[in-house]
Amino acid sequence: MDPLRIISMLVVAAGAFFLLVGSVGIIRLPDFYARTHATSKSDTLGLMLVLAGLAIYEGFDLNSVKLLLVLVFVVLTNPVGAHALALAAQKFGLRPTFAGEPRDAGAAELVDAVAANQEEEEEEEEEEEEGS
Amino acid sequence: MGREFVYVAVILTIIIIIPFYRVVKGPTLFDRLLGVGAIGTKTLVLICLVGFVYGRIDMFIDITLAYAVLNFIGNIAIAKYFIHPRADSEGSP
Numbered sequence: 001m002d003p004l005r006i007i008s009m010l011v012v013a014a015g016a017f018f019l020l021v022g023s024v025g026i027i028r029l030p031d032f033y034a035r036t037h038a039t040s041k042s043d044t045l046g047l048m049l050v051l052a053g054l055a056i057y058e059g060f061d062l063n064s065v066k067l068l069l070v071l072v073f074v075v076l077t078n079p080v081g082a083h084a085l086a087l088a089a090q091k092f093g094l095r096p097t098f099a100g101e102p103r104d105a106g107a108a109e110l111v112d113a114v115a116a117n118q119e120e121e122e123e124e125e126e127e128e129e130e131g132s
Numbered sequence: 133m134g135r136e137f138v139y140v141a142v143i144l145t146i147i148i149i150i151p152f153y154r155v156v157k158g159p160t161l162f163d164r165l166l167g168v169g170a171i172g173t174k175t176l177v178l179i180c181l182v183g184f185v186y187g188r189i190d191m192f193i194d195i196t197l198a199y200a201v202l203n204f205i206g207n208i209a210i211a212k213y214f215i216h217p218r219a220d221s222e223g224s225p
Contacts, residue, residue: 023147026166032163035163039170043174047176063190073197074173084211085169088212089160089214092162094160107160
């Protein structure tokens with residue numbers, strides 16, 4: 001095997017490892033904002049390494065340039081998407097979980113608040129129907 | 133061409149299955165959306181690898197680019213909806 005091929009396989013394997021770290025982070029971390037951290041950074045680094053390894057394997061031609069184009073696009077947009085989602089959650093009223101609290105304490109509060117809000121609205125609708 | 137990429141693709145398929153736990157069980161809607169985004173990002177890599185396995189990367193790389201754009205647009209659209217839920221209020225929530 002020529003050395004370029006071995007280098008590309010090593011880089012692809014490193015990228016697959018970082019993608020695995022991102023997946024484990026999504027199910028293991030205690031809070032929505034912490035999970036955003038895992039998916040925006042680990043996944044982006046893993047994708048960068050895998051696509052760079054594939055570009056090394058391909059050699060310098062149009063396809064490797066296109067691969068680098070995909071790499072640049074995803075590196076620019078993946079953290080932006082995760083940040084937009086985190087901003088939406090913050091505006092919606094999801095509170096971060098602080099140290100010493102159980103997992104997903106803020107999320108449980110938000111779910112309870114939304115359920116209570118829905119019950120109130122249903123009661124108001126029933127009262128309006130009875131009044132009319 | 134690229135037989136060793138088959139092994140990487142199989143491992144990546146197992147990695148893609150893991151975030152489905154968060155999509156099914158996430159306490160809030162945002163956790164589910166985050167899981168869907170992560171699955172989309174990893175599927176991008178899987179499509180690239182499948183292109184190398186078949187030896188037709190010139191076709192699959194365009195599919196990858198389109199998939200990346202769709203993933204990004206969907207994420208931004210849903211986030212925008214939660215920041216400004218009503219379209220008629222001229223930007224104020």
